[in-house]
Amino acid sequence: MIEAWAWLEAQGLLVPAEDISNSRGWRQLSRRAKKFEDETDFAKYAVARTLPKEALHPRIAKKVWMAFMRGEFDVAVFQAMKAVxxxxxxxxxxxxxxxxxxxxxxxxxxxxxTDMTVEPGERSARMELFAGAIGSYKNPHSHRDVTLDNPAEALEVILLANHLMRIVESRCQTMSS
Incomplete structure (x- = not known):
């Protein structure tokens, strides 16, 4: 029970009570916790907490992570792919x-x-990977409203963009050496 309580406090879901009873250690639900209307809302929050900011490429970390944590999953995905x-x-x-x-x-x-040290099929696959990612996840958000309310799906696309950013960075380093 104590561990669960500590987890709720660490997640900012329980905060010190605002009245005089705070001196006795009383806690109340935070504004964030009060927004949960059902188990689905809490499940989305739990998934959203799985995106560690420090794991993201520096060019996308702040903007993408903040949008993701605010629950603006479509914005986070668009920003990540736009950065690519x-x-x-x-x-x-x-x-x-x-x-x-x-x-x-x-x-x-x-x-x-293009990495000319790999087989032609792999070079084609890399081209298609980038073209497919941009065509599937960036372009639709550029041209119309796209509803994306599934944090797990958004997380996967953001991590794909993160990987693509690292590939570009690696290719740039190889080209400059």
Missing amino acids: EVAVRAATNIPELGVKLMRSAFKPDNGPL
């Missing part, structure tokens, strides 16, 4: 957008971010 597109454009100086940019940057035969 911006990073690829900055690394290549290719003036294209979206999927076309990814296909040019990772073109299997001569893309500026």
Whole structure:
């Protein structure tokens, strides 16, 4: 019981009571805890807590993590994927957008971010990975309202964007050495 109580306090769900009884250690539900209307709301909160800010690439950590923690999952996903597109454009100086940019940057035969040390099939797969991620998760959010209220799905897409950011960073380091 004590461990559960400590967990609730650590998560900011129990806070010191605002009245005089606080001197006796009384606690009350926080504003965040009072927003939970049912078990589904709490389950979403629990999943949202699984995204450690320090695990995210520095270029997306603050903006994406804050949106995710606020429950703005569509915004977090868009920001993460937009950061991938911006990073690829900055690394290549290719003036294209979206999927076309990814296909040019990772073109299997001569893309500026293509790893020529791997097999041609793997180079094509990398190009398709970037193009598919941008086409599936960034472009829809750019052109219409996309409802994304599942924190687990948002988490997966954010982690994909995080991985893509690390690939771009790695390719840039390889190109400069």
